[in-house]
Amino acid sequence: MTAEALLQGLVVGCAAYLVLLYATYLALMLVGFVESRRTRRELRIDDLAVLGGSRFSPSVSVVLAAYNEAVALPHAVRSLLELDYAEFEVIVVNDGSTDDTLERLVEALELVSVEATSRGVVATERIAAYYRSFRHPRLLVIDKANGGKADALNAGLNHSRFRYVCGVDADMVFARDALSRAMRAITRDPARIVGLTSFVEIAEDPSRALVGGVEYDIPESKPLIAYQTLDYLRAFYNNRIAWSRFDFMLCAIGAFQVWRRDLLDELGGWSRDYTCEDIELTFRVHRTLLDAKRPYRVVCLPDRVGVTEGPDTVRKLVAQRERWQRVILETWWAYRHMSFNRRYGAVGLVGMPFYLLSEIVAPVFELTAIATLFAGAATGLVDWWHFVFVTAAITLVNSAFNAGALLMSDLNAPVYRLGGMLRLLMLMPLELLVYRPIMAWARVKGTWRFLRGDRAWHKFERNVRVEAA
Amino acid sequence: MDGRTTLALICALAGGAWLLLAAGVLASRIGSRTRTDLAAIAGEWPLYDEGDRTRSPTGARESETRMLLERGLRSDEQDVRVASITALAGLADRYEWAIDGLVEALASGLESPVRVAAQLDRLAPRPGRRLTPLLGHPSDAVRFIAVRLLARYPTLAGLHVPDLTRDPAPRVRAAALETLRAAHSAEALRCSLQLIGDPQPLVRAHACRTAVAIAGPVTAPYVAPRLADDSWWVREAAREALVGIGRDVALVVEPLLESDDPVLQMGAALVLQDIGPVDDQRGERSSDGELGRIVAAGGRRLHEAAAERARRGVGVDGRTWPLAEASP
Numbered sequence: 103m104t105a106e107a108l109l110q111g112l113v114v115g116c117a118a119y120l121v122l123l124y125a126t127y128l129a130l131m132l133v134g135f136v137e138s139r140r141t142r143r144e145l146r147i148d149d150l151a152v153l154g155g156s157r158f159s160p161s162v163s164v165v166l167a168a169y170n171e172a173v174a175l176p177h178a179v180r181s182l183l184e185l186d187y188a189e190f191e192v193i194v195v196n197d198g199s200t201d202d203t204l205e206r207l208v209e210a211l212e213l214v215s216v217e218a219t220s221r222g223v224v225a226t227e228r229i230a231a232y233y234r235s236f237r238h239p240r241l242l243v244i245d246k247a248n249g250g251k252a253d254a255l256n257a258g259l260n261h262s263r264f265r266y267v268c269g270v271d272a273d274m275v276f277a278r279d280a281l282s283r284a285m286r287a288i289t290r291d292p293a294r295i296v297g298l299t300s301f302v303e304i305a306e307d308p309s310r311a312l313v314g315g316v317e318y319d320i321p322e323s324k325p326l327i328a329y330q331t332l333d334y335l336r337a338f339y340n341n342r343i344a345w346s347r348f349d350f351m352l353c354a355i356g357a358f359q360v361w362r363r364d365l366l367d368e369l370g371g372w373s374r375d376y377t378c379e380d381i382e383l384t385f386r387v388h389r390t391l392l393d394a395k396r397p398y399r400v401v402c403l404p405d406r407v408g409v410t411e412g413p414d415t416v417r418k419l420v421a422q423r424e425r426w427q428r429v430i431l432e433t434w435w436a437y438r439h440m441s442f443n444r445r446y447g448a449v450g451l452v453g454m455p456f457y458l459l460s461e462i463v464a465p466v467f468e469l470t471a472i473a474t475l476f477a478g479a480a481t482g483l484v485d486w487w488h489f490v491f492v493t494a495a496i497t498l499v500n501s502a503f504n505a506g507a508l509l510m511s512d513l514n515a516p517v518y519r520l521g522g523m524l525r526l527l528m529l530m531p532l533e534l535l536v537y538r539p540i541m542a543w544a545r546v547k548g549t550w551r552f553l554r555g556d557r558a559w560h561k562f563e564r565n566v567r568v569e570a571a
Numbered sequence: 572m573d574g575r576t577t578l579a580l581i582c583a584l585a586g587g588a589w590l591l592l593a594a595g596v597l598a599s600r601i602g603s604r605t606r607t608d609l610a611a612i613a614g615e616w617p618l619y620d621e622g623d624r625t626r627s628p629t630g631a632r633e634s635e636t637r638m639l640l641e642r643g644l645r646s647d648e649q650d651v652r653v654a655s656i657t658a659l660a661g662l663a664d665r666y667e668w669a670i671d672g673l674v675e676a677l678a679s680g681l682e683s684p685v686r687v688a689a690q691l692d693r694l695a696p697r698p699g700r701r702l703t704p705l706l707g708h709p710s711d712a713v714r715f716i717a718v719r720l721l722a723r724y725p726t727l728a729g730l731h732v733p734d735l736t737r738d739p740a741p742r743v744r745a746a747a748l749e750t751l752r753a754a755h756s757a758e759a760l761r762c763s764l765q766l767i768g769d770p771q772p773l774v775r776a777h778a779c780r781t782a783v784a785i786a787g788p789v790t791a792p793y794v795a796p797r798l799a800d801d802s803w804w805v806r807e808a809a810r811e812a813l814v815g816i817g818r819d820v821a822l823v824v825e826p827l828l829e830s831d832d833p834v835l836q837m838g839a840a841l842v843l844q845d846i847g848p849v850d851d852q853r854g855e856r857s858s859d860g861e862l863g864r865i866v867a868a869g870g871r872r873l874h875e876a877a878a879e880r881a882r883r884g885v886g887v888d889g890r891t892w893p894l895a896e897a898s899p
Contacts, residue, residue: 147654149690156689158719214885217844217873219837221803231876236889263807289685290649491578498585505592512599520600527593 109474109483116471123459124499131506133344138404138510144290145405153289154187154282160289161189162281163363164268165258167251169197171272174411174564176210177309178272181408183238184315187281191240193258198227198248211235213243224256224371250559251356252372252379259371262363269372269380271357273411273564275308278315280407284360287403296362297387297400299354300407301338301511304330306565308409318517320409321526326419328522328529329537330412335507339404343510346402350453352388354400356380357410361387376436377557378429385437388449404514411565418562420544425560427548430461432557465545472542493534500538501530637668644676652682660690663697670694674701677717680710688716695723703731711740718746722753729754736762741771748777752784760785764793775800776808783812791816791823798827798838806838814845821848828864840869844877845887853881 153159164182168175175194182192196204207213213233220229227249235241246257255269266288268281277283280300288295303320305311306327311320321331345351354361359380369386372379384400391398413419434457440446441454475492478484484492508526512518518526529536640662643655656676663669673694677687691698698720705717718735721728728750735747748766751759763785766778779797782790797809813820820842827839843849843865852862866874885891 143650144653147650147657149657149660152660152689152693153686156685156692158685158688158692158716160685212885212889214883214887214889215876215879216887217841217869217876219803219806219841229872231872231879234887236887289683290653292683292685487575488578491575491582495578495581495585498582498589502585502588502592505589505596509592509595509599512596516600523596523600527596530589 106481106483109478109481112470112474113478113484116467116474119459119463119467120471120496126456126459127340127503130344131340131503133347134339134341134510135506137343137347138339138514141404142514144287148286150279150282150286153286154279157188159188159282159285160266160292161264162187162266162268162285162360163191163193163258163262163264164270164281165193165195165255165262166270166272167195167197167254167258168199168203168272169248169251169254170199170201170203170561171564172199172201172203172206174273174308175203175207178270178274178276179207179211179241181274181276181312181315182270183241184278185276185281186278187285189264190281191242191263192238193261194241194243195254195258196243196245197251197254198246204243204245207243208233211241211243212237213241218242218261220257220260221262223260223367226253226257226260229257250374252374252376255379256371259363259366265363266360267363267366268358268360269356270359271410273308274302274357274408275312276315276408277312277406280358283403283405283407284358287401288360291399294397294399295401296365296391296398297351297354297384298360298403299342299351299401300358300403300405302334302355302357303406303409304334304412305409306412306414308411312409318406318409319519321518321522322412323522323525324414325529325536326414326416327412328526329533330419332504332507332526332530332533333537333541335511336503338402339507339510340503342402343404345453346400348448348452349399350388350448350456351400351402352384352449352453352457353381354384354402358407359383376429376432377425377559381429381433382436385433385440388446389437389440392446392449404510406515406517413562414565416540419540420547421560421562423541423544424548424551427461427465427545428552428556430457431549431552434458434462461545465542465549468542469546497531497534500533504530504533633666636662637666637672640669640672644672644679644681649682652676653686656682656687656690660693663690663694667697670698670701674698674705678705678708678713680713684712684716688720691720692723695720699724699727703727706731706735711738711743714738714740714743715746718743718750722750725753725755729756729759733758733762736766741769741774744769744771745773745777748774748781752781755785760790764790767793767797772800772802772805775802775805779805779809779812783815788816788819788823791820795820795823795827795839796835798824798842799830799832799835806834810838810841810845813842818846818848820846825861828868833868836868837870840865840873844869844873847886847888849873849877850880850886850890853877 166178179192179194213235216232216234218232227247229244229246231245233243242261244257244261259267284298284300288298304327305320305322306324312318321328342351356378369390373382376382387400413422440450441458443450475484475489479486479489505527508523640655640659643651646652659669659672663673673687673691676682677684702717702720705713708714718732721732732747732750736744738744738747744766748763751762760782763778763781766774767782769775769778775797779794783794791813794809794812797805800806800809813824824839824842827835830836848861849865880886
């Protein structure tokens with residue numbers, strides 16, 4: 103085979119991959135539009151305030167795992183304690199932090215050390231101490247030996263009293279109506295919905311982006327954060343909403359994941375065998391319930407439930423995204439028998455192949471496409487006009503997908519400042535040149551680390567924030 | 572069509588789509604403002620679709636509205652049923668038939684009982700007697716909700732709910748006990764003491780709480796043995812109930828520190844931690860006297876927690892004392 107024929111084959115292969123990927127994205131985005139419209143209609147006819155304030159609404163144990171989160175944690179805990187919801191408790195698990203996370207929390211919330219007991223459903227690392235607050239009777243703080251995020255969540259699960267458990271991240275600030283929105287959806291189909299996740303906004307400093315749990319001040323002007331905003335919008339509105347509609351929701355995100363407690367008990371909680379715990383648990387729920395032929399749903403809502411912290415430097419962003427890539431690979435590989443397997447319905451026939459197409463082989467194609475395009479242009483096989491047109495086409499298609507996600511978000515809840523939205527629209531065409539290479543690098547790095555068997559979290563430093571009052 | 576033309580076409584399509592969607596983003600913002608303004612002027616939200624029409628039947632005559640909503644409750648579409656419930660709840664402030672409609676919706680079981688119950692609970696005390704027929708409903712889900720709703724009506728609860736403590740469904744028995752907490756009758760106390768030995772943990776847990784809520788310290792001898800229950804839920808319920816009695820419970824709980832059962836010892840120590848005796852003896856050595864017995868029963872963490880509270884000069888209930896007094 104000549105070099106020319108090889109190059110030609112690669113060009114055709116990459117083009118076919120792109121066409122398939124974009125056709126899938128387009129189909130998912132159209133479904134996303136229909137689903138978002140349906141949710142908006144539901145919200146108009148549901149009485150959110152009455153449901154959220156009713157003692158009849160399902161009770162929720164919110165579990166927050168924290169490791170070296172001295173600055174972010176007080177903001178997150180305060181916003182949780184101010185949730186507008188009738189029956190909930192907040193369990194904060196300090197996972198053996200080596201900084202002053204616990205001391206700051208004790209001071210900020212006037213905690214006192216007490217002894218308590220556990221349900222003992224899942225084995226965890228040793229509990230060192232319990233703390234309660236006489237000012238906040240809903241709050242329990244557990245101080246335990248370090249065992250990773252999954253272990254910390256399991257410690258929280260062992261102390262959860264309520265029907266649903268909501269796992270959240272320490273770098274979040276929550277909207278006051280976060281639980282009302284989530285549980286509203288669950289009360290529509292409580293017999294089948296076993297898991298739920300929802301859209302989270304992103305900001306450099308969540309405590310400034312969501313003031314008092316009610317007023318949003320977004321999107322951020324920093325380009326790196328703005329591109330992450332677009333990324334999140336696309337991930338949720340263009341993908342997950344459609345996954346949810348067709349019952350192959352493959353990732354209830356760690357920042358906000360609601361599960362039925364009895365199911366978590368049955369499954370033995372979150373697994374410690376993976377770098378991150380959220381995707382694996384979602385896969386395990388699907389496998390277990392599909393194997394047992396039990397009716398169930400895992401859903402994703404377009405509702406904003408809070409703001410999470412977006413890495414404010416390229417280095418931190420790469421560290422975060424390479425970890426995400428690694429955990430996707432770890433999980434997909436562990437559950438590969440479900441892929442293309444009719445027994446697992448939409449999860450096996452659509453969801454897992456989609457992950458394979460869009461996440462797992464993506465780094466290979468991204469690298470090959472870039473190399474092929476440049477090699478083709480340099481050798482004259484691809485003329486410069488083609489090169490420009492291909493680049494322009496990809497840029498504009500990506501921009502259209504981004505604009506679609508932004509439109510869905512704005513129709514759902516017009517919280518973005520107008521100026522910020524215009525800035526997002528203008529940043530879209532540059533995404534391919536500015537943001538995508540960073541993502542491609544992170545994916546390649548993640549894939550490489552996965553192949554080397556790296557399972558470490560590689561925690562990076564949090565952004566600088568204003569201190570909690 | 573050659574490759575270059577195809578690519579140009581793709582660019583044009585994608586670019587057009589991007590511009591169109593971007594315009595859509597801006598138009599949606601203007602549109603949302605216009606809708607809000609119109610709504611403010613008209614005094615009602617514009618009617619867009621079936622769900623909305625059912626929710627906002629203003630303008631229609633009362634009888635037509637009632638018929639529309641009754642039909643809506645029986646609809647095959649969940650959105651229409653939910654909209655009917657929300658509309659009925661809104662109209663219930665003015666019309667008694669709307670409350671009847673909600674009770675009927677609960678009895679029909681067509682829509683999530685939680686949603687209907689939340690509205691009926693908000694309307695208390697007006698639903699009142701309309702709820703009692705639901706106590707005999709064949710569905711335990713409906714009986715469960717009906718019993719809980721009666722918690723807002725102590726007189727009605729005292730009359731009708733004791734019978735439900737013999738219901739075959741454990742959650743109905745548990746809900747009946749929860750509701751009887753407000754009734755404060757001898758019959759309610761008798762039921763709760765009887766159910767402290769129920770085979771279902773959920774029922775035992777509620778029985779502990781109800782017994783203490785009705786009669787306080789006199790029930791402590793019945794509840795205290797549940798500190799060694801097989802179920803964590805019952806142990807926790809018993810502990811919380813006993814702690815709720817306050818310091819008077821110490822007389823009943825202290826002897827349990829000498830029990831042969833380590834679970835019972837631990838439960839007793841936790842109660843004594845939460846009602847105060849541990850903090851009261853902060854100046855004493857942990858190996859001596861009552862504090863020594865509590866610490867031995869409660870274990871290392873209870874001891875360390877007490878020592879830390881003493882160091883910081885703060886009690887388990889938030890009381891503070893001078894730090895000098897706190898030093899061991």
